[in-house]
Amino acid sequence: MSATMISGKEISAKLRLSVKAQADALRAKGVVPGLAVILAGDDPASAIYVRNKEKACEECGFYSEKYVLPAETSQDELLSLIAKLNADPRIHGILCQLPLPAHISEQAVILAIDPAKDVDAFHPVNVGRIMTGDYDFVPCTPAGVMAMLDECGIDPKGKHCVVVGRSNIVGKPMSMLLLHRHGTVTICHSRTKDLADVCRSADILVAAVGKAGFITADMVKEGAVVIDVGINRTAEGKVVGDVCTAEVAEKASYLTPVPGGVGVMTITMLMQNTLKAAEKQSAGV
Ligand code: GUN
Numbered sequence: 001m002s003a004t005m006i007s008g009k010e011i012s013a014k015l016r017l018s019v020k021a022q023a024d025a026l027r028a029k030g031v032v033p034g035l036a037v038i039l040a041g042d043d044p045a046s047a048i049y050v051r052n053k054e055k056a057c058e059e060c061g062f063y064s065e066k067y068v069l070p071a072e073t074s075q076d077e078l079l080s081l082i083a084k085l086n087a088d089p090r091i092h093g094i095l096c097q098l099p100l101p102a103h104i105s106e107q108a109v110i111l112a113i114d115p116a117k118d119v120d121a122f123h124p125v126n127v128g129r130i131m132t133g134d135y136d137f138v139p140c141t142p143a144g145v146m147a148m149l150d151e152c153g154i155d156p157k158g159k160h161c162v163v164v165g166r167s168n169i170v171g172k173p174m175s176m177l178l179l180h181r182h183g184t185v186t187i188c189h190s191r192t193k194d195l196a197d198v199c200r201s202a203d204i205l206v207a208a209v210g211k212a213g214f215i216t217a218d219m220v221k222e223g224a225v226v227i228d229v230g231i232n233r234t235a236e237g238k239v240v241g242d243v244c245t246a247e248v249a250e251k252a253s254y255l256t257p258v259p260g261g262v263g264v265m266t267i268t269m270l271m272q273n274t275l276k277a278a279e280k281q282s283a284g285v
Contacts, residue, residue: 001223003248003255004152008144011151012268016059019271023061026278033278034063035119035270036085038096040078040104041071045233046097049267053095056267062274063090075104079112086114092281093119093274098169116281119273122168130173133180136280137273142174144265145206145227146181152254154204154225156183162199164188164215164242165208170229174206195219207242217247226252229262 023033035057039050057064067081085094094117096109115125121137129135161183165171175185188198199205199219207215208229220226230242241258249255256262
């Protein structure tokens with residue numbers, strides 16, 4: 001089998017047009033969706049992601065503010081900035097790019113963001129709502145994966161969905177979203193026994209490990225759908241995923257490329273969440 005590559009770029013282009021049209025309709029009522037992005041420290045990959053988020057705001061007709069803070073910024077200074085943005089009516093969504101400098105508590109920052117403006121869906125209120133299925137904001141990367149599956153007509157219902165990775169940002173919420181759609185979900189991690197066997201039993205395999213080339217063809221069932229969430233930089237500076245793309249493409253039915261796959265969808269889902277935040281806040285709900 002030779003896999004169909006699912007283009008995050010193409011799906012995103014279509015979805016962003018729809019976000020822009022909805023933002024235009026909101027602007028006609030006097031509301032411009034506003035996103036504040038905070039970058040603390042000098043992680044080069046984070047700087048690229050933040051730039052791409054700014055560009056996406058321009059493309060969708062959003063108002064955006066970017067705060068680039070030096071690595072020495074204190075936690076109190078960062079929390080003060082968040083408090084100011086929580087109170088700013090032009091700002092509907094706040095995103096603080098992770099990872100943070102080591103002296104700043106990620107949890108303190110996540111807790112400081114008003115849950116109504118938490119377009120990452122990292123606040124425990126929003127995490128809890130994802131558990132129950134009663135959510136406004138879906139974490140952007142898992143939401144992007146679901147949008148790709150939907151676009152390709154791939155229904156998780158009744159399928160064995162194996163998620164490799166148990167992070168708060170991807171693995172855990174990804175599992176919940178698949179479960180809400182009636183998938184039978186297994187979460188694997190570094191201590192899973194017989195990981196390759198579990199992966200081989202997947203109808204839908206989501207790789208969110210953060211290790212280049214972790215998923216090899218022998219771990220994939222013939223005809224499986226393989227979603228590569230990894231963004232890894234090789235020693236030569238090349239961006240690659242968690243999946244050995246060339247060999248897995250020979251076995252999978254669908255596969256997402258890196259770059260041009262899940263990564264671009266993540267940013268598109270951030271735009272959807274920001275639009276939703278603006279709609280809800282302007283309606284006073
Ligand atoms: N760092 C890596 N992914 C993300 C994300 O989705 N949101 C934030 N805030 N930081 C990240």
